[in-house]
Structure formats: structure tokens, C-alpha cells
Amino acid sequence: MSVCFETHGDCRYKFDILNGVRIPEQPCSWSDDFVIPGFRIDNWMSDKGLSSSLKQLPPILTSQLLEDLDLADYLLNPTCDQSADKYKTDHNHGWNSECATNVTLPDLPDSITCHLDNTCTGFSCCADIEFIDRNVNIFLTIDPCNYKLNIGIEKYQFEFFLMDFEFGIEKQFHIGKVIEVRFLINDLSTEQEYAISMTASVCLESNGTCQEFHILDRIRVPKPVCNWDKGFKIQDFSLSKYMSEKGLIQLNQMAVLDVLETLGVSSYLKSPSCDRYTAPFTVDNNGWSNGFESSWMTTQQFHVQNALCC
Structure with missing residues (x-):
């Protein structure tokens, strides 16, 4: 930080506050309650002068509810579209599968449609939340060739490094306790498959009935065949060019960390070395x-x- 009293000239005060300081990411707490403790949708509707028998909120009140429950910032606009080509299911019980292998997929209720991509390990679902007249996208992708697992609810997304991931243990995450996803992945290394279970739920009351979506139940999918001769993550990478662009004479600690991250190496290295x-x-x-x-x-x-x- 600097304090300057002239447009052109030396600054009077300069303070070095942080210089390459590394701080830990704090773990998330998944036991948090609703942003409004003890929230009840009936009480919220009563406060708005609405009848508790109302089956679907008008768009303006849906927006207000999403703001009140701290959901709006995490949701996509426009929403996913069940009529889009990606989710067209024909007679496949709610699924549009591009997987060349015959994967046994469960029947889905009318309120949700899902897509299995051509890698056979990427799932994307579009769920209809009738009361708020809105669709919500839930996805899970396993990429063993790059050792990554991506999962999320719309903008609320996580990436796991597969070499550190705990297989065989059910995990869950949620947005404000309203939209929640539970998933379990088993690594069947001998069979070269994954067995996946995933359930989503939408709860509009802190202690009440939830809308459940049972998406996967121990569904076995094949692992893709990986190409181990892909070369550098960034083609034609040059360390000297990198240092020139950063104005570096030699690599400092922060630059080393940045290079390792840029080249996709850092996740594979132990700390401490x-x-x-x-x-x-x-x-x-x-x-x-x-x-x-x-x-x-x-x-x-x-x-x-x-x-x-x-």
C-alpha cells in the first residue's frame, strides 16, 4: 500500500503488507442450517399475503424467495432446459445416453431428465422444481485421465484430485441446506469400472418434506482408455518466455508454485517435499x-x- 501526495513523483509512504504469503483454505461446514433458522415456507408465504394452498409461486416471488434463502447467486440464468437436445430422452426412461457401452441406467421420475456423455463418466441432470417453477442443473464428471472429479449444483462447483479422493465413502454438499447432493463412488479397479450412487433433494423448510431425486444407484460405468502421450499441458511452453513475461530474472518461490500449477504438476507433488x-x-x-x-x-x-x- 502506498500514500502519494503528488500526481508524478515519489510516494510519501509505502507499506509491504503481504508478499507471497500462503494462507490455508478453510474447510467448509456442511452442518449449517438454513440461512433463516427454522425457516418454514408456510410462514414466509403468509408474510407475503399468499395462501398456503398455492401450488406455484409467481416469478417475482420466486426471485424474492431465492434471495431470502441465499440461493440466487449460485443459480444459473437462464436455467437448464429439459427440452434441449442434450436432455431429449425419447423412450429412455428420463435418460439421453451417448455412451457406446450398454450402461444400465435407472428409470427417472418425470420431474428430472439426465444426460450421460460419450465418455460414459459424465452425468448432467436438469431437475424441475415445480413450486418455484424453475429448473436446476446437477452434474458429476469423473476424468481419470487427468485425475479429476468435478461435481456441482449450477455455479456451486467442486473439483477433487482423484489421487486424494476417498472412494467408498458417501459425501454430501448443499447450498444453504435447500438444495443438497449426496454421492458415493467406488473404484472397481479390477473391473476397470466405477460404481456411482447419487441423490439430490430440494427442501423448502428446515424440518419438512423434501423433493427427492434418486439419480444413480450403484450404477457401474466403464473407465475410459487414456492417452498417456499427450505432451505438455501447454503446448510449446517456454520457461524463459514465462520469466520474460513476468519480468523475472530468477524464479522466486511464488513463481515456482505458479509454474507448477500452470503446467498441471502441483497436484501430484507432496508437501513438504x-x-x-x-x-x-x-x-x-x-x-x-x-x-x-x-x-x-x-x-x-x-x-x-x-x-x-x-
């Missing part, structure tokens, strides 16, 4: 630390460079 000067990497001979009494590793053919300890 290994230490060449502590056990078990303390060097005994030619770059090797020998953990047992034997002289066979001391021959010249096993010599490694100074930057490497084994």
Missing part, C-alpha cells in the same frame, strides 16, 4: 544411501548426478 540432507537420503557413496551392508551398489555404473540422491 523430500529432503536430500536427511534420512533416508543422506548420501553414502556416489549419490546413493545404502540401507543395507553390501558393496554391490558402489560400482561406477550406479553413479548419479549431484542434484539427485537415492
Whole structure:
């Protein structure tokens, strides 16, 4: 931060507040209640002078309800469209599948339509919330070739690194306790498949009946065949060009982190990293630390460079 009293000239005061400081992301609490504790839709409608027998809110009051429940910022506009080509289901029980493999998909209720993409591991659903006359998009995509899992409710999205993901454990997330998704993924490594369960619910009362959508129930989908010869994530990447664009003479810690993130490497690296000067990497001979009494590793053919300890 700087304080300047002249348009052109040196500033009087300069303060360095943060310089490459790393701060942890705080974990989310999924036990939070409604943004309005004890919320009841009947009471809300009564306050608006509406009859509790009303089956569908007018658009202006739907907008007001979404604002009051802190949902509006997370929802897409326009909404997903069940009549769009992506969700046209013909006679497939609510599903439009582009998967070449014969995946057994469950029958869906009339209020929701879903799309299974051609990777066979990407699901997108468009659910009709009749009371508020609005559709909501829910999606889940597993990308084992890039070790990613993406899941979300419209703009409210999460990305997991598959190497750290806990398979076989049910997980859940929600927007203000109103729209909630529960999902369970099992990695069937021997069969080269995933088994997926996913349920969504919409609750307009903190303690009341919810609209449930049972989307997947232990549905088994094949893992795609990955191409392991794709090269750099950014084609023609040049470190010297990167440093020139950033105005760097040498890489500082923040620049190293940025390069690793840009190249898609950071997720695969351990933190803290290994230490060449502590056990078990303390060097005994030619770059090797020998953990047992034997002289066979001391021959010249096993010599490694100074930057490497084994």
C-alpha cells in the first residue's frame, strides 16, 4: 500500500503488507442450517399475503424467495432446459445416453431428465422444481485421465484430485441446506469400472418434506482408455518466455508454485517435499544411501548426478 501526495513523483509512504504469503483454505461446514433458522415456507408465504394452498409461486416471488434463502447467486440464468437436445430422452426412461457401452441406467421420475456423455463418466441432470417453477442443473464428471472429479449444483462447483479422493465413502454438499447432493463412488479397479450412487433433494423448510431425486444407484460405468502421450499441458511452453513475461530474472518461490500449477504438476507433488540432507537420503557413496551392508551398489555404473540422491 502506498500514500502519494503528488500526481508524478515519489510516494510519501509505502507499506509491504503481504508478499507471497500462503494462507490455508478453510474447510467448509456442511452442518449449517438454513440461512433463516427454522425457516418454514408456510410462514414466509403468509408474510407475503399468499395462501398456503398455492401450488406455484409467481416469478417475482420466486426471485424474492431465492434471495431470502441465499440461493440466487449460485443459480444459473437462464436455467437448464429439459427440452434441449442434450436432455431429449425419447423412450429412455428420463435418460439421453451417448455412451457406446450398454450402461444400465435407472428409470427417472418425470420431474428430472439426465444426460450421460460419450465418455460414459459424465452425468448432467436438469431437475424441475415445480413450486418455484424453475429448473436446476446437477452434474458429476469423473476424468481419470487427468485425475479429476468435478461435481456441482449450477455455479456451486467442486473439483477433487482423484489421487486424494476417498472412494467408498458417501459425501454430501448443499447450498444453504435447500438444495443438497449426496454421492458415493467406488473404484472397481479390477473391473476397470466405477460404481456411482447419487441423490439430490430440494427442501423448502428446515424440518419438512423434501423433493427427492434418486439419480444413480450403484450404477457401474466403464473407465475410459487414456492417452498417456499427450505432451505438455501447454503446448510449446517456454520457461524463459514465462520469466520474460513476468519480468523475472530468477524464479522466486511464488513463481515456482505458479509454474507448477500452470503446467498441471502441483497436484501430484507432496508437501513438504523430500529432503536430500536427511534420512533416508543422506548420501553414502556416489549419490546413493545404502540401507543395507553390501558393496554391490558402489560400482561406477550406479553413479548419479549431484542434484539427485537415492
